[in-house]
Amino acid sequence: MKPFTCPTCKMDIVSETMHGWxxxxxxxxxxxxxxxxxxxxxxxxxxxARRMAENIARLMGKSHIPPRMQDWHFGSTPGDxxxxxxxx
Numbered sequence: 224m225k226p227f228t229c230p231t232c233k234m235d236i237v238s239e240t241m242h243g244w245x246x247x248x249x250x251x252x253x254x255x256x257x258x259x260x261x262x263x264x265x266x267x268x269x270x271x272a273r274r275m276a277e278n279i280a281r282l283m284g285k286s287h288i289p290p291r292m293q294d295w296h297f298g299s300t301p302g303d304x305x306x307x308x309x310x311x
Contacts, residue, residue, distance in 0.1 A: 232263035240277070242270035 224239045232243030243266055247259035 229263055229266040231265040234263070234266070236266055236270075240270050240274045242267035 226235060226237045228235050229243050232245050234241075234243030236242070243263040244260050245263050247254070247261050250256070250258060
């Protein structure tokens, strides 16, 4: 990813899951006279999508098989192992 500056929040985005923050325009009795800070509408959507894709890939798609086990297959399984595991 190439670093860039978000035009809305003016934050330097240097990583894929990074996003900025902006002040909410609503200020008054409905907010309790407090200024709210919300995620930047321009850069947070892409960052959240990348983060979700990363989580899905980590949970579902990516396998973390140790290099010494990558050549393993059921054909190399010893004969005295559970036969239901071999049939699956």
